[in-house]
Amino acid sequence: MKNTVTIKDVAKKAGVSISTVSRVINDSKPVTDEIKQKVLQVIEETGYVPNPLARSLVTKRSQLIGVVVPEVSDSFVSEILNGIEEIARMYDYDILLSNTYSDKEQEMKSINLLRAKQIEGMVMISWNLEEDHVDFIKKCGIPTTYISKTAREFDVPTVSVNNESATYDMTKHLIEKGHKKIALVMTSPADTALEMERLSGYKRALLESNIEYNESLIRYADVDYAKGYEAATSILEGDIIPDAIFVTGDEAAVGAINAAFDKGYNVPDDISVAGFNDVKIAKVYRPKLTTVHQPLYDMGAVAIRMVIKMIKGEEVEEKKVELPHRIEDRDSVKNR
Amino acid sequence: MKNTVTIKDVAKKAGVSISTVSRVINDSKPVTDEIKQKVLQVIEETGYVPNPLARSLVTKRSQLIGVVVPEVSDSFVSEILNGIEEIARMYDYDILLSNTYSDKEQEMKSINLLRAKQIEGMVMISWNLEEDHVDFIKKCGIPTTYISKTAREFDVPTVSVNNESATYDMTKHLIEKGHKKIALVMTSPADTALEMERLSGYKRALLESNIEYNESLIRYADVDYAKGYEAATSILEGDIIPDAIFVTGDEAAVGAINAAFDKGYNVPDDISVAGFNDVKIAKVYRPKLTTVHQPLYDMGAVAIRMVIKMIKGEEVEEKKVELPHRIEDRDSVKNR
DNA sequence: GTGAAAGCGCTAACAC
DNA sequence: GTGTTAGCGCTTTCAC
Numbered sequence: 035m036k037n038t039v040t041i042k043d044v045a046k047k048a049g050v051s052i053s054t055v056s057r058v059i060n061d062s063k064p065v066t067d068e069i070k071q072k073v074l075q076v077i078e079e080t081g082y083v084p085n086p087l088a089r090s091l092v093t094k095r096s097q098l099i100g101v102v103v104p105e106v107s108d109s110f111v112s113e114i115l116n117g118i119e120e121i122a123r124m125y126d127y128d129i130l131l132s133n134t135y136s137d138k139e140q141e142m143k144s145i146n147l148l149r150a151k152q153i154e155g156m157v158m159i160s161w162n163l164e165e166d167h168v169d170f171i172k173k174c175g176i177p178t179t180y181i182s183k184t185a186r187e188f189d190v191p192t193v194s195v196n197n198e199s200a201t202y203d204m205t206k207h208l209i210e211k212g213h214k215k216i217a218l219v220m221t222s223p224a225d226t227a228l229e230m231e232r233l234s235g236y237k238r239a240l241l242e243s244n245i246e247y248n249e250s251l252i253r254y255a256d257v258d259y260a261k262g263y264e265a266a267t268s269i270l271e272g273d274i275i276p277d278a279i280f281v282t283g284d285e286a287a288v289g290a291i292n293a294a295f296d297k298g299y300n301v302p303d304d305i306s307v308a309g310f311n312d313v314k315i316a317k318v319y320r321p322k323l324t325t326v327h328q329p330l331y332d333m334g335a336v337a338i339r340m341v342i343k344m345i346k347g348e349e350v351e352e353k354k355v356e357l358p359h360r361i362e363d364r365d366s367v368k369n370r
Numbered sequence: 371m372k373n374t375v376t377i378k379d380v381a382k383k384a385g386v387s388i389s390t391v392s393r394v395i396n397d398s399k400p401v402t403d404e405i406k407q408k409v410l411q412v413i414e415e416t417g418y419v420p421n422p423l424a425r426s427l428v429t430k431r432s433q434l435i436g437v438v439v440p441e442v443s444d445s446f447v448s449e450i451l452n453g454i455e456e457i458a459r460m461y462d463y464d465i466l467l468s469n470t471y472s473d474k475e476q477e478m479k480s481i482n483l484l485r486a487k488q489i490e491g492m493v494m495i496s497w498n499l500e501e502d503h504v505d506f507i508k509k510c511g512i513p514t515t516y517i518s519k520t521a522r523e524f525d526v527p528t529v530s531v532n533n534e535s536a537t538y539d540m541t542k543h544l545i546e547k548g549h550k551k552i553a554l555v556m557t558s559p560a561d562t563a564l565e566m567e568r569l570s571g572y573k574r575a576l577l578e579s580n581i582e583y584n585e586s587l588i589r590y591a592d593v594d595y596a597k598g599y600e601a602a603t604s605i606l607e608g609d610i611i612p613d614a615i616f617v618t619g620d621e622a623a624v625g626a627i628n629a630a631f632d633k634g635y636n637v638p639d640d641i642s643v644a645g646f647n648d649v650k651i652a653k654v655y656r657p658k659l660t661t662v663h664q665p666l667y668d669m670g671a672v673a674i675r676m677v678i679k680m681i682k683g684e685e686v687e688e689k690k691v692e693l694p695h696r697i698e699d700r701d702s703v704k705n706r
Numbered sequence: 707g708t709g710a711a712a713g714c715g716c717t718a719a720c721a722c
Numbered sequence: 723g724t725g726t727t728a729g730c731g732c733t734t735t736c737a738c
Contacts, residue, residue, distance in 0.1 A: 040731055051709045056733060066707065083486045087432065088731030091423045092714045106451045107650070112443035119442065119469050128466050128487060133455050150419045151464060259654050288654055295656065314443070315651060318595050318624055320631065376715055387725045392717060399718095402723065424715030428730045 039080045048076040059084055090152070099127045099341060100148030100156040100176075104136040109285075109313040110257075110330065111159055114181060117334025118157055125342050127154075136161055142170065149174050155341035157181065157334075161222065161257065163188070177344030179337040187227040191350055193337045195359040197228055200326045201235030201282070204308055207324075207361050208278045209243045212370030213306060216240075217251040217276035219265045219290060221283035221310075224254045232282060251276055255286060262286025266293035266307075277370060278306040284316045284325055291321070291366065302368035312362050322364035329357050375416045384412040395420055426488070435463045435677060436484030436492040436512075440472040445621075445649040446593075446666065447495055450517060453670025454493055461678050463490075472497055478506065485510050491677035493517065493670075497558065497593065499524070513680030515673040523563040527686055529673045531695040533564055536662045537571030537618070540644055543660075543697050544614045545579045548706030549642060552576075553587040553612035555601045555626060557619035557646075560590045568618060587612055591622060598622025602629035602643075613641060613706060620645040620652045620661055627657070627702065638704035648698050658700035665693050 045052040050069060057063045058073045065073075076082075090096045099122055103111045115131075122129050130151055132144035141160060145167070148156060156178040160167065163182040168190055171178050178190065185192040208216050218236050220229050233252075240247050250272055255265035262281050269276060270293065279294070281287035287309030291301045299305045302321060309316055309325035316323035336357065340350050381388040386405060393399045394409045401409075412418075426432045435458055439447045451467075458465050466487055468480035477496060481503070484492065491513040496503065499518040504526055507514050514526065521528040544552050554572050556565050569588075576583050586608055591601035598617050605612060606629065615630070617623035623645030627637045635641045638657060645652055645661035652659035672693065676686050 042731080052732080053709060053711095053734080054707085057708090060733080062733085064707065069707085085427075085488065085731055086486065087423050087427050087488055088714090089733075090714095091421075091427055091716090091731080092733045094714080096423065106442060106455065107445060107448035109443060109445070112448050115442045116469065119467060123468075123483075128483075130464050131455060131467055132459075133452065147459075150422065152421065152423055285654070292654075292656055315654070318621070318628075318651070319655065320628055378715080388716080389718085389725060389727095390723085393724085396717080400723065405724085421715050424730090425717075426730090427715080427732090428717045430730080 039082045041082075041084065044073065044076050044080060044082050047080065048073045096152040096154055097127050098130050098151060098153045099338065100130045100132065100145075100151070100153040101159070102132050102134060102141060102144045102148070102156065103159045104161055105133055106131065108257075109315065110311055113313060113330035114159065114334035114337075117331040117336075118338045119334075121335045121338045122342075127338075127342065134160070138162075138164070138166075141167060145171060145174070145176075149176060155345045157337050157341055160185075162226075177341055179340045179344075181333060181337055183222045183228045184226045186231075186354065189353075191340050191344070191353045191355075193333050193340070193355040193357065195326075195328050196356045198231040198235040198238075200310070200328075200359040201232040201280075202239045203235075203359070203361055204280060204310070204326050205236045205239035206242070207363070208280060208306065208308060208367065209239060209245065211306070211367055213278040214245060215248075215251065215274060215276040215278070216245075217253070217266075217269045217279045219253045219255050219262060219269070219279060219281040219286065221255055221257045221261075221281070221286055229254070236280075248274065250274060255281075257283045257286055259285045259289040262289030263293045264289075266290035267297065270294065270297045270299065276305065278308065278367065280308045282310040284309040284311045284313045284323060287323055287325065287366075288315060288319055291319070291323075302366050306367040306370075308367055316362070316364070321366045324364045324367040325362050327360045327362040329359075332357055375418045377418075377420065380409065380412050380416060380418050383416065384409045432488040432490055433463050434466050434487060434489045435674065436466045436468065436481075436487070436489040437495070438468050438470060438477060438480045438484070438492065439495045440497055441469055442467065444593075445651065446647055449649060449666035450495065450670035450673075453667040453672075454674045455670075457671045457674045458678075463674075463678065470496070474498075474500070474502075477503060481507060481510070485512060491681045493673050493677055496521075498562075513677055515676045515680075517669060517673055519558045519564045520562045522567075522690065525689075527676050527680070527689045527691075529669050529676070529691040529693065531662075531664050532692045534567040534571040534574075536646070536695040537568040537616075538575045539571075539695070539697055540616055540646070540662050541572045541575035542578070543699070544616060544642065544644060544703065545575060545581065547642070547703055549614040550581060551584075551587065551610060551612040551614070552581075553589070553602075553605045553615045555589045555591050555598060555605070555615060555617040555622065557591055557593045557597075557617070557622055565590070572616075584610065586610060591617075593619045593622055595621045595625040598625030599629045600625075602626035603633065606630065606633045606635065611641075614644065614703065615641060616644045618646040620647045620649045620659060623659055623661065623702075624651060624655055627655070627659075638702050642703040642706075644703055652698070652700070657702045660700045660703040661698050663696045663698040665695075668693055
């Protein structure tokens with residue numbers, strides 16, 4: 035460590051006590067203006083920067099927030115991360131990042147590691163949050179906001195869009211565009227609250243338009259490209275060929291588009307495909323993906339704000355924050 | 371902070387001095403096995419975790435490494451980040467992340483902020499590294515490895531692929547596939563060492579096959595999709611319509627593919643398009659992108675290893691590390 | 707309004 | 723092999 039100039043050096047050089055210097059840099063107690071200026075000047079001259087380690091040790095505040103993610107290179111994650119990082123920095127917090135590769139044991143390890151590092155709060159992004167995680171985090175007493183497909187099941191602060199109505203909206207959109215046989219590919223396991231919400235939105239839209247619900251048009255896959263490809267292939271090998279496939283994830287939706295192509299169907303001419311999330315690839319892929327836009331950056335921003343609020347001991351009135359979504363109508367869905 | 375159990379508590383409960391506890395947890399000096407077991411047991415019981423803040427304060431080692439990036443949500447960056455994160459964790463280092471959005475002032479700020487946080491080392495990822503950055507970082511005395519398109523110009527540790535030969539290889543590959551009019555879209559400014567290297571590789575391949583170099587087939591763009599689209603459009607509006615466009619970035623290459631489509635050319639039937647980097651979209655886009663594969667994860671891993679080496683005071687023998695690249699032959703380039 | 711002194715949790719001489 | 727002690731750089735009573 036290069037930065038060898040300490041509060042002592044400043045005090046000595048300014049001819050005051052270290053307490054006075056401390057008061058100046060923290061603005062914690064009144065200091066005579068003259069002395070204040072002198073100290074400030076010495077700080078300027080020496081390039082003194084307070085050592086946050088020492089400060090944290092006594093104040094018990096590390097100014098560190100842990101962020102646990104499945105994988106930074108997932109664009110859903112990294113776009114949220116942008117929001118987290120920027121707002122955290124605004125509030126003088128730094129981010130300690132931990133990849134888990136969606137491995138539960140690694141998630142537990144990450145939490146523990148971050149806790150050891152004295153983080154004051156945490157944002158937990160996980161595809162499959164389980165009760166164990168939540169219990170453990172609660173026991174640790176770390177103020178945490180969750181962004182997880184399954185977090186809504188637990189009594190913890192979360193931020194998300196309203197999945198029921200988002201799915202409803204897109205299904206409705208598809209119906210309005212003249213689709214009648216709409217396949218639904220979910221990107222998480224069947225038994226989670228999230229998928230129940232989404233399924234419910236889907237069914238509600240169908241019901242409203244008197245379209246019969248057909249279970250053979252439903253698949254449970256995963257978020258990635260390959261799983262979307264698989265699921266769509268399986269649907270296209272079934273008895274009923276849909277006129278639209280709604281995949282609740284963009285990368286998986288791109289997989290579905292490719293699966294359709296490979297089965298000899300043109301998207302959107304033969305079959306429409308819709309996605310969910312509106313990550314970067316949705317805007318770039320051809321055909322450009324019609325999808326449910328989620329405000330990813332804002333979700334990160336809101337999540338970190340909630341954490342900071344909790345750290346400060348303020349009560350967060352609304353624990354389940356729902357941000358607005360919208361249908362982003364692009365080229366992968368066609369009027370029929 | 372919940373974790374109220376300190377080394378003192380452990381010492382008292384185990385009936386030993388705090389130094390003994392310290393010795394046990396750090397394995398720094400021999401301790402009688404019996405006592406050691408006792409201490410370990412108490413640690414287990416109490417769930418004691420050493421406070422790294424306090425430790426860092428005395429050892430002067432923060433176990434923190436700063437990573438400055440243009441933007442986490444860029445897939446080139448985030449794939450490198452995966453490597454950095456995983457290896458850092460292996461060596462018990464944590465990552466302090468800072469987004470700069472490629473803004474020079476913000477880059478300086480980030481460096482300063484990280485320095486204040488007592489980082490021991492740094493990985494600097496920047497599209498346009500300038501002398502100012504390098505000088506400043508050197509002056510701070512923070513061991514740093516650079517991953518930057520322009521870092522090779524400076525006398526600092528860098529990790530990259532051999533851009534001259536990578537560009538040569540791809541150009542050669544294109545020629546072997548029967549292409550004669552190969553446009554080149556660069557993804558950084560003309561005056562950087564990187565682009566000179568790439569251009570040289572391109573020219574070398576051309577020369578070897580007695581193909582005349584034609585400046586009107588060269589463009590300088592930027593890494594993003596839109597800039598690739600623009601550059602390709604401009605080429606296709608020129609006098610000479612190429613049979614291949616080689617774009618030194620995948621996202622920009624995808625932009626070029628779309629530009630070709632929009633101009634009525636089919637890729638790869640009418641025009642081939644090749645990329646550079648092999649990020650996720652290259653594997654997923656249709657046509658799948660023929661591109662130069664860079665070992666992104668490994669680049670991150672090597673970079674962080676170099677930093678850790680420097681922190682430990684070991685001399686890094688090779689300052690300019692070059693990792694192997696390869697041509698990933700997919701579907702956007704066709705035999706002619 | 708200012709300084710002296712205690713102490714945050716820990717490591718590392720230094721004695722024994 | 724073990725305990726005592728002096729700090730690391732800072733904030734925060736507590737006197738003055």
